Amino acid sequence: MADTRMQRKLRAIFSADVKGYSKLMGDDDEHTINTITAYREIITKLIEAHHGSVVDAPGDNILAEFSGALNAVNSAVEIQRTLETENGKLPDNRRMEFRIGINLGDILHKDDRIYGDGVNVAARIESLADPGGICISRGVFDQVKKKVLHGFEYLGERAVKNISNPVRIYKILTKPQYAGKVIGEKRFLGRMSRKLAMSAILTLAIVTGGLISYYIYLHQSGRIEPAVVGKMAHSLPELPSIAVLPFDNMSGDTQQDYLSDGITEQIIASLSKVPYLFVISRNSTFTYKGNPVKVNQVAEDLGVRYVLEGSVQRSEDHLRITVQLIDAIAGHHIWSEKYDRQIKDIFALQDEIAMKIMAELQVKISVADMGRLSLIKTKNIKAYEKFLKAWEYYWRRTEADILQAKKLAQETIELDPEYGDAYLLLGWTHLDDIWFYRTKSREKSLETAEQFAQKAISLSADEAAGHRLLASIYMLRKEYENAIVESQRSVDLAPNSATANFVFGMVLRNAGRYDDAIPYLEKAIRLEPITPVNFLNNLALAYAYSGQYEKALPLWTKAIEKNPDYLFAYQGLTWAHQLLGNRDRAKKFAAEVLRIKPTFTIAKFQNNIPAMNETERARIINAYREAGIPEK
Incomplete structure (x- = not known):
């Protein structure tokens, strides 16, 4: 359409x-x-x-x-x-x-x-x-x-x-x-020389009219109406900050969405590797997909200065990609370009766009960093397209979609056995089986995911996502020291990745290093302004486990606003309010826990509790007991 x-x-x-x-x-x-x-x-x-x-x-x-x-x-x-x-x-x-x-x-x-x-x-x-x-x-x-x-x-x-x-x-x-x-100009000017005063007035009128027209264009078109810093939902970062909106699919075929989405994601991933930029996560910018939105509103919602928008039109093997970089606060375009290329040139083109953005934002990077930013992971365009389709299914997260993502990822590897990202995707699908309780053998799923993670790292050691996957696997096994090493590596490689910062913060929190976890979890949330509930919950837990209950409560409340049946938020609110002496509230939230999960007991909580000292463990268990959570 x-x-x-x-x-x-x-x-x-x-x-x-x-x-x-x-x-x-x-x-x-x-x-x-x-x-x-x-x-x-x-x-x-x-x-x-x-x-x-x-x-x-x-x-x-x-x-x-x-x-x-x-x-x-x-x-x-x-x-x-x-x-x-x-x-x-x-x-x-x-x-x-x-x-x-x-x-x-x-x-x-x-x-x-x-x-x-x-x-x-x-x-x-x-x-x-x-x-x-x-x-x-x-x-x-x-x-x-x-x-x-x-x-x-x-x-x-x-x-x-x-x-x-x-x-x-x-x-x-x-x-x-x-x-x-x-x-010819002098000839025409000579005709007007006798009316110099009138000319000056006319010139002033033209200039004034031009300014008025420009004002009307800016404020009535709505496309580059200046953003107001004072209206921003989040404070403006010191670094150049940018949000990359999902590129519009102009092909008239929704089946081609995977291509425009994939190009957007790859540009975000490349920019996220640069330590001198502040890059909003894919999950936040994709909330605007398919919706007409004003650039100034995006900037104010996400707390950024720059917005990149674009479109992709495909006709067989030909691509037309239009991009424009906008200074939302100043209210004008910095740079725009239209590229007409063959689909086989897409990898180099994505690199070119990312480099052009950094040049326009006056971000200087080293030769080594420039090589690391390259998005070229395969030279097989069919493998690349199949991989993008696999990711499209993965993001839907249903059981049927995950099965389809696995199938397409396997087919991608058949086309290019050296394509590291395809192994990475397979690894994430097996972790999904654990997180969504689909696996028949937790250990088997972890083992398979680790094999794919190691393979991806062997092919692309300088890619943050492989280390992030391995860190998640180690964390689920409670091998916290290994998880910390891998998640630290992930953040080093992609300092502006919301997911990399979140995983590192979650690993540190599960390892009992709450104060160390908080800065990474806070940064993850700032990079992900339209914040997922699990980001909010992990930061709330880090605050609460370190005794900062007053900071934890609003995060859990916000999580419930996003998802009224979010079990983990009600659990946290139960024991945190009980420890603060708010017994009536604690009982109220305990009732919500049992409404959502009637089988929840203190015994089940003990089996899944992260690393913490025995004093903390005893306090939380006792708080649950007093709030009305059953023992078994």
Whole structure:
């Protein structure tokens, strides 16, 4: 199903058509069709070579967009030179000459098409160009005049149909004798010299009107309305902070979601390895998937300065990926780009995007770190796609979906036996069998998960996720020293990973090192602002086990707000309130524990209690007893 949301962007719009096309068709329609088909292919390739994209090509017209005016102008000049050569091969009466107009303006994207005054003005400018020539608006001229080795002729202000204000038009002069020159401006300025005072007033009015228009654009479009630091739900980190929103799937096929989601996740994973950035977790940003959302709202919800958004469109083996990096506090785009690549180039492209983000945020990394950030784990594109589909099933976490994830991960390994991430995914599925009580043999599942973890590490030792999986396995076996070593390694490799920090904090908490656990669990929650209940519960336990009950209570309360039947929160509230002397509340929460799990007893709690000294253990058990939890 096509995406029906409108996206407003500032773009260089390229419009071209054929002078005398109707006559050419009337004289020899077959030859004309063959010629325009060949020329359209030439034009499209040159547009794409200059990082633009054709968005429509009805009849003899070609409409394209570019993220910058310079690329649009360079593309137009090369197109006209190439077509001049091609026309030299044809008889004079069969030559096909295009007129090109370029405008810099605001456009609306909908259903893979573009609309708006910016498009209309480009079409009108095109009609003023000579056959084989190029005309541009004043906005384009201002952007490129010092960046190209061409001249310009000012054609004056021209009234264009359906546009209320006249448009200043410049003709591009490509002959060497005009290089660096602007002709015609003095002639027009001379006409106005007698009305200098009026001109000044008019200029002021234009500037004021422009500022008002810009204000209206920002605040009515809603796409880059500035975020307010004072409204942020979380304090702004000192490091450059960024949220990567799930890329939109523009393919019109929801079955392709795995690809756009996978690209988003891989970029987040790469940025999370950089110690000089603050990167919001995938789980938090994906809560916005499929929902129209304002960038300033995202920044305020998550407490970040920068937001990256993008889209992915796939057509067979061709990918079109659009990305834009936004300074949400300043309320403007920092960088945007459109990539047209083959699917086989996706790994290098993801690396390129991650590196570009760091460059724009002025984050410097070492050569060693740069190599470690690479997302290239396989050269087999079929294995990569199958792996992404496997992860898509894994995130759903139902028994049937986990079985499908296992199947796809095994098929991935058959395609590429050296693909470490596939073994890693298999390891996590076996841990899921333990966590969700699906396994017939806990020890067998742990053994199998460990084998896959070790295999993943042997193939990708510098990947945090392999060490994180191994740490989780050791923790479940209560081999805390080994778990601490592996989880520490995971955090070292991915300091901005919410999951890595959470697992390290959970390991330390289970090992009885509560004060050491708290900073990692707090950081995990800050990296995961839309926080899962198990993150809240683990931090609450670390506070409570260290005697900081007042800090633990609101975390458990928040967990219950998210999940009214979250057993672990009611358990914690029971014994914590009892130890604080709030006996009525303790009994109330104990009743909720037994409502959710009628078979819960003190004996079962004792079997699963983490490492702690005997005094702490006795206090909690006694608190349960006094609150009304049965012994057996």
